[in-house]
Structure formats: structure tokens, C-alpha cells
Amino acid sequence: MIKIDFRFFSKTQYLTVNSQLLIAIKSIFRFFSKTQQLIAKSQQLIALCLLCSLPTMAQRKAAPLGDSALLTAVQHRTFNYFWKFGHPVSGLAPERTATPNVVTIGGSGFGVMVILVGIERGFITREEGVDRLLKIVNFLVKADSYHGMWAHWLDGTTGKTIAFSRKDDGADIVESAFMFQGLLCVRQYFSKDTPKENELRDKIGWLWNDAEWDWFTRGGQDVLYWHWSPNNGWSMNHPIKGYNECLITYVLAAASPKFAISPQVYHQGWAMSNTFFNGKTFYGITLPLGFDYGGPLFFAHYSFLGLDPHGLKDRYADYWEQNKNHTLINRQYCIENPKKYKGYSADCWGLTASDNHEFYSAHSPANDLGVITPTAALSSFPYTPEYSMQALKYFYNKVGDKLWGEYGFYDAFSETSNWYDHQYLAIDQGPIVVMIENYRTGLLWKLFMSCPEVKQGLQKLGFTSPAIKA
Incomplete structure (x- = not known):
């Protein structure tokens, strides 16, 4: 039956x-x-x-979904953004629902991880998954790239670069790092000796081996630079210094088989910044690294979709403690609600980058516009499962149809402004599926941390982790 x-x-x-x-x-x-x-x-x-x-x-309301069924429902609906709304030619994820031909490299990197969750959860078959991923990888092989890196945005039909800003019309190594994080998980997942899976692994290997991470030290400096363009060179002039969402960029750059950076680039570049160390206490919670109050919550998500923070430590921090405390501070700020915005509570919390009633902003306790973004609390499930479930039930049962649509929860809302977004953003949808799955099974963490190159790169930078010893 x-x-x-x-x-x-x-x-x-x-x-x-x-x-x-x-x-x-x-x-x-x-x-x-x-x-x-x-x-x-x-x-x-x-x-x-x-x-x-x-x-x-x-x-x-009388017969609500159980916790497990609700998590699956959220994962399935959100998965469909990447599956059903994926670009018909490239298979990559559109930046947002309003721009279906503008595909995003970082959001699509999250999206390839989402496809693996879809297979494991039975939303699609393994065969369907490998076919879609082959489409994506074949497109990436031919798309515009610069020293092995892609631009932030591509035309989903032609693979040509779409400028993110006037001078940002070339390589974006952070967005590319998010893509490589996903592709390495895909490579580890499809381990069968079949023609399609062999082809998929081989082509991911070509892309991974061709990425010139050390080029982005800008002639041998002790720091990575975010952008390079054949038209504008290094004119964006954006060194990647912490603490923010970019840790994965340095890990992958150290892990590269052919174009690796030296440890000094990590220690003298990334870790030497006036926004790196913190150590202060907020609401009785100590924050080891980063901006006061932690900054937007995506700092605790993007690098850690594959990079397992459990027991992950270096000379600077315990990254489980960092991410959990960051999340707790963000939530407690919403409970304290110093600006007295409508709706903020223990049930309704989560400040991170998203759409808002004016345009778009990196919301945080230091930049609070009264906007709650579901991905903030939902992508924090591994760190605060009880509190994230509390927020999920509020979004689903209380805010309801104002926030819940075809591809899961819309991007953001503000009860103060009586504003509810009608769009979805790939970079916000992807972490919801992946981090809920990491909370439930650890799937993406296990895959990424099983990569021999990743283990070597982490050891090279001085990290310790139970996964490195495994």
C-alpha cells in the first residue's frame, strides 16, 4: 500500500x-x-x-509534522531549487529566481553538494544525480576561467563571464573555492567503477589540478587576493584576511596538488588582521575570532559545509567552539532585541546576509535592519539543534505561507516592515540542505574530510582534527 x-x-x-x-x-x-x-x-x-x-x-496545526519529517520536507523543497530550477543548459544554480540565466559559481558549489543529499534521501536516483553532475562538470570545463578559477557569475547558456561589478569581471577564488569544496565531495561520493562515474571523477580531477591557487598571491606575497581580471588585473586589490567566510579558500590553496601555497601565506596573510582575533565575551559567551558579536552567520556556514569543525583546531581557535558560540551570540542578540524590532524572540532569530525591504545587506548584530533570514538559523542546525528546530517550527507553523513556497523558505522577512521576500537565493538555499544533512548524518563532512589532499593541506597549515587521523 x-x-x-x-x-x-x-x-x-x-x-x-x-x-x-x-x-x-x-x-x-x-x-x-x-x-x-x-x-x-x-x-x-x-x-x-x-x-x-x-x-x-x-x-x-492539529496534526503537525514530526521533527524528522519536517526536516525532510524542508530539505526536499529546498533541494528542488537546485534540481527543478537548475539552469537547463549548464545545470548550474541561478543566482536567484529573478535572474534565471545568471548562474552563480559559489551557490552552485553548494548545489552540487545538495544533489548528493538528494540521492541519499531518495529525492532522485544515483543515475539521475550523476547525469546532472556530468552536465555541470562538462559545462565548467568549457566555461570562462582565469588561471583555473571561475568568475562569480556566468551566463548559464554560454559560459561567458558576467561582471559582478565594473572591475570584478574575472577570477573570484572564494566563489571558486566554494565550487571546489563541492566538487571534491562529488569526487569522493561517486566511487564506483562505471563509465559515467569514472568520467565524472576524471574531469573533476582535471579542474582541481588546473586551479592555480598560488597565482593569487600576486607575485609571491604572503596573502591570497580575492580577484584577478585580464581586463583590470589586480585593481580590485582585495587581500583575503580573516576572520570571515573564506577559511576554506586557504585550506584548498594549501591542499592543491600542483599549485599549493606555503603555510606562511596562511599565517602571515589570513591570520594577521585587526579583524581576526577577538576573545571578548558577549552575553556571557566568549568569541575566539572575528568581529564583535561574530558578524553575519554565514561565516559559520560557507567554509564548513564540507570542512568538519568537530575537533578542528589550529593555533588560533577551536572551530567548533568558534561556530557554536557565534551562533549562540547571534541568537541571544535577537532575544535581547535592543532595537525592539517586531517578532524577534527565542523562536524567531537569525541574522545573516540576504535580501531586505530596501535591497540587500550583510545583516548582523552590528548591522541589524529588523530582517530575519531563515538560512541563518536553519544552516546552524549542527551547532544549535534545539534552537534551530525551535526557529524552524516558528517559520513553518507561525509565519507559514508568507514564508514557505515552492522551493522552501523564501529568502528573508521583516515583521516590523511587514515585508516578506518572494525570491530565493542559491547561496542561502544551499547551506540549509547541506547543514541539516550534516546534522543528521555528517554526509558532506565525511566526504570532504576523506580527501587525501584536504588532510595534507590541513596538516600543512597546522590543523588537528579527528578526521585527519582517520
């Missing part, structure tokens, strides 16, 4: 399933009986049963 939980379905999906069921059952009755009256009666009965199975809002 097949059981269908219609609470997971949108109205369109519900009607589609119902119509398909009716067609199937009509066919069965036609096969077993030529009596039109029986067919008609069966149609009426089936329609009545299906109508009764569609829960009202009151029924949903």
Missing part, C-alpha cells in the same frame, strides 16, 4: 498527483469492467476520498 502525505505538497503538486491517481485508477477499472456506471461511481468515490485527504490549515 502506498501512503502519501499531502502536507508536503504544493497546490499544483497536489492536483497533479490527484489527476495521475485518477487516470491510473480509471485505467484499472476499465480493464476489469466495461460498465461505465461503475467507472463513474469509482471516479466520484476517488475524488471524494482525495478531497478529504487534503488537510486544512486547522488540520495541519
Whole structure:
């Protein structure tokens, strides 16, 4: 017997399933009986049963989804942003729903990890997953690149660079690092000796081996630079110094098989900055690194979709402590709510970069515009599972349809401004699926930390981790 939980379905999906069921059952009755009256009666009965199975809002509240089912529902809906809304030519993820032909490299890096979750959760088959990932990798092989790195944005049809800003029209090594983090997970996942999986691994290897990380030291300086352009050279002039979302860039640069940076670049560049060390206490919680109050919460997510923070330490910090404390401070700020915004509470928290009622901003306790972004709390599930579930239930049950749509939760909302976004952003949707899965099974952490090059790169930079010894 097949059981269908219609609470997971949108109205369109519900009607589609119902119509398909009716067609199937009509066919069965036609096969077993030529009596039109029986067919008609069966149609009426089936329609009545299906109508009764569609829960009202009151029924949903009376019989809410269990925690595990709710997590799966959120993962499935959000997965569909990358699967159903993926670009038809490239397979990559559009930057946002309003720009379907502008694909994003960083968000697509998160997206390839999401596809692995989709396979493991049974949303798609392994064969479907490998076919989509081959499409993506074949597109990346031919797309514009600069010393082995991609631009922030590409045209999803042609693979040509779309300038992110006037002078940012070339390589973006941070966005590329997010992509390589995902591709290495894909390489580790598809380990079978089949033609497609062999081809996928080989092509990821080509891309990984061709990435010239050391080029971005700008002639041998002890720091990595974020951008380089054939038209504008180094004119963006943005050294990558911490503490922020870019730790994964240095880890991968140290791990490169052919173009690795020296440890000195990490220690003298990334770690020597007036925004690196902290050590202060906020709401009784010590923050080892970064801006006061921690900055936007994506700092605790983007580098750690693959990089497992459990027991991950170097001479500067314990990264589990860093990320957990950052999350707790962000949440406590929302509870204290010093600006008295409507809705902020222990149920409704999470400040990070997202859309807002004016345009877009990196929301944080130091830049609080009254905007809550679901990805902040939901991507923090590994660090604060009880508090993240509390926020999830508030978003799903209380804010409800104002926030919940075809691809999961919309990007952001502000109860103070009575504003609810109608868009999705790839870079915010991806971490929701991946970090919930890392909380549930550790899937992406296990894959990424199993890479021999990653283990060597971490050791080279002075990190310790249980995964390095494994």
C-alpha cells in the first residue's frame, strides 16, 4: 500500500498527483469492467476520498509534522531549487529566481553538494544525480576561467563571464573555492567503477589540478587576493584576511596538488588582521575570532559545509567552539532585541546576509535592519539543534505561507516592515540542505574530510582534527 502525505505538497503538486491517481485508477477499472456506471461511481468515490485527504490549515496545526519529517520536507523543497530550477543548459544554480540565466559559481558549489543529499534521501536516483553532475562538470570545463578559477557569475547558456561589478569581471577564488569544496565531495561520493562515474571523477580531477591557487598571491606575497581580471588585473586589490567566510579558500590553496601555497601565506596573510582575533565575551559567551558579536552567520556556514569543525583546531581557535558560540551570540542578540524590532524572540532569530525591504545587506548584530533570514538559523542546525528546530517550527507553523513556497523558505522577512521576500537565493538555499544533512548524518563532512589532499593541506597549515587521523 502506498501512503502519501499531502502536507508536503504544493497546490499544483497536489492536483497533479490527484489527476495521475485518477487516470491510473480509471485505467484499472476499465480493464476489469466495461460498465461505465461503475467507472463513474469509482471516479466520484476517488475524488471524494482525495478531497478529504487534503488537510486544512486547522488540520495541519492539529496534526503537525514530526521533527524528522519536517526536516525532510524542508530539505526536499529546498533541494528542488537546485534540481527543478537548475539552469537547463549548464545545470548550474541561478543566482536567484529573478535572474534565471545568471548562474552563480559559489551557490552552485553548494548545489552540487545538495544533489548528493538528494540521492541519499531518495529525492532522485544515483543515475539521475550523476547525469546532472556530468552536465555541470562538462559545462565548467568549457566555461570562462582565469588561471583555473571561475568568475562569480556566468551566463548559464554560454559560459561567458558576467561582471559582478565594473572591475570584478574575472577570477573570484572564494566563489571558486566554494565550487571546489563541492566538487571534491562529488569526487569522493561517486566511487564506483562505471563509465559515467569514472568520467565524472576524471574531469573533476582535471579542474582541481588546473586551479592555480598560488597565482593569487600576486607575485609571491604572503596573502591570497580575492580577484584577478585580464581586463583590470589586480585593481580590485582585495587581500583575503580573516576572520570571515573564506577559511576554506586557504585550506584548498594549501591542499592543491600542483599549485599549493606555503603555510606562511596562511599565517602571515589570513591570520594577521585587526579583524581576526577577538576573545571578548558577549552575553556571557566568549568569541575566539572575528568581529564583535561574530558578524553575519554565514561565516559559520560557507567554509564548513564540507570542512568538519568537530575537533578542528589550529593555533588560533577551536572551530567548533568558534561556530557554536557565534551562533549562540547571534541568537541571544535577537532575544535581547535592543532595537525592539517586531517578532524577534527565542523562536524567531537569525541574522545573516540576504535580501531586505530596501535591497540587500550583510545583516548582523552590528548591522541589524529588523530582517530575519531563515538560512541563518536553519544552516546552524549542527551547532544549535534545539534552537534551530525551535526557529524552524516558528517559520513553518507561525509565519507559514508568507514564508514557505515552492522551493522552501523564501529568502528573508521583516515583521516590523511587514515585508516578506518572494525570491530565493542559491547561496542561502544551499547551506540549509547541506547543514541539516550534516546534522543528521555528517554526509558532506565525511566526504570532504576523506580527501587525501584536504588532510595534507590541513596538516600543512597546522590543523588537528579527528578526521585527519582517520
